[in-house]
Amino acid sequence: MNRMEDISTPRRTKEIIARHGFSFKKSLGQNFLIDQNILGKIVEAAGLDKEKGALEIGPGIGALTEKLAQMAGAVTAVEIDQRLIPILKEVLEPYDNVKVHHGDVLKVDLHELFRQDFAEVGKVSVVANLPYYVTTPILMKLLEEKLPLENIVVMIQKEVAERMAASPGSKDYGSLSIAVQYYSEPKLVCIVPHTVFIPQPNVESAVIRLAVREEPPVSVEDESFFFEVVQASFAQRRKTIANNLKSRFFAEEGRERLEQLLEEAGLDPKRRGETLSIEEYARLSNVLYEAGIR
Numbered sequence: 001m002n003r004m005e006d007i008s009t010p011r012r013t014k015e016i017i018a019r020h021g022f023s024f025k026k027s028l029g030q031n032f033l034i035d036q037n038i039l040g041k042i043v044e045a046a047g048l049d050k051e052k053g054a055l056e057i058g059p060g061i062g063a064l065t066e067k068l069a070q071m072a073g074a075v076t077a078v079e080i081d082q083r084l085i086p087i088l089k090e091v092l093e094p095y096d097n098v099k100v101h102h103g104d105v106l107k108v109d110l111h112e113l114f115r116q117d118f119a120e121v122g123k124v125s126v127v128a129n130l131p132y133y134v135t136t137p138i139l140m141k142l143l144e145e146k147l148p149l150e151n152i153v154v155m156i157q158k159e160v161a162e163r164m165a166a167s168p169g170s171k172d173y174g175s176l177s178i179a180v181q182y183y184s185e186p187k188l189v190c191i192v193p194h195t196v197f198i199p200q201p202n203v204e205s206a207v208i209r210l211a212v213r214e215e216p217p218v219s220v221e222d223e224s225f226f227f228e229v230v231q232a233s234f235a236q237r238r239k240t241i242a243n244n245l246k247s248r249f250f251a252e253e254g255r256e257r258l259e260q261l262l263e264e265a266g267l268d269p270k271r272r273g274e275t276l277s278i279e280e281y282a283r284l285s286n287v288l289y290e291a292g293i294r
């Protein structure tokens with residue numbers, strides 16, 4: 001076999017897997033990419049160059065890592081499956097700008113990792129074909145920890161991508177849309193067919209790009225209270241905001257006080273959580289917070 005053939009070609013992927021006797025673990029969300037076109041779209045969406053860094057979560061056998069190594073100045077990949085570490089070492093050997101760490105990304109100190117691995121580069125992107133069983137915790141960790149990121153380009157389950165990018169009033173709009181949009185500007189890059197993976201997943205996939213904001217789009221008195229108000233407002237989607245907030249915050253204060261505060265925030269108590277914009281949630285949480293509601 002020609003050693004220069006890309007890791008992601010179906011032939012080379014199958015050869016690497018067979019030679020190492022690797023078996024896929026469904027529980028780790030192992031669906032490897034075997035399509036040059038999709039890999040190209042993912043890498044292009046991140047806008048990498050040799051001055052920039054890329055953090056990959058879950059490199060698998062290195063299909064995407066190889067493309068990142070060709071485009072970025074420094075690449076760091078975190079892989080949970082110990083069995084993949086020697087394979088990655090072997091296949092990525094031609095690239096001297098790649099570091100592979102064994103670990104669970106949810107437990108890794110990412111600020112420390114950034115200090116160690118990205119000291120020499122400017123902006124950093126997260127680029128990954130994420131394990132679908134932990135997509136939301138991984139993305140929320142990346143966003144909440146306020147890492148110095150330019151953007152996050154990830155392949156995820158299509159429904160989750162649609163929820164992240166949804167606007168008020170749509171059926172997909174919910175607390176995940178608001179959390180993601182508080183920290184970033186999401187944009188769907190493309191929908192991806194099952195055929196680009198081995199093994200093929202049972203769900204549809206999409207690539208999404210989150211342009212990380214330097215500042216949130218709204219000013220809130222208390223971030224965690226803001227997110228609590230959002231969560232509470234969507235607790236039961238069919239209920240009005242007044243009814244949802246009543247159950248969560250106004251057990252003692254009473255309905256009248258709640259309606260007074262909603263009016264102060266300029267909100268009709270009969271509206272449902274899915275119709276409120278992020279600005280309206282900010283106004284609402286600030287009014288409640290200043291009134292001493294917790």
Ligand SMILES: C[S@@+](CC[C@H](N)C(=O)[O-])C[C@H]1O[C@@H](n2cnc3c(N)ncnc32)[C@H](O)[C@@H]1O
Binds near residue numbers: 030084
């Ligand atoms: C969908 S596969 C993507 C593999 C490869 N990047 C590709 O596109 O072919 C997800 C990868 O994430 C790894 N993984 C799963 N959970 C992880 C975690 N908590 N931390 C780090 N890696 C994880 C899996 O072992 C697997 O290699």
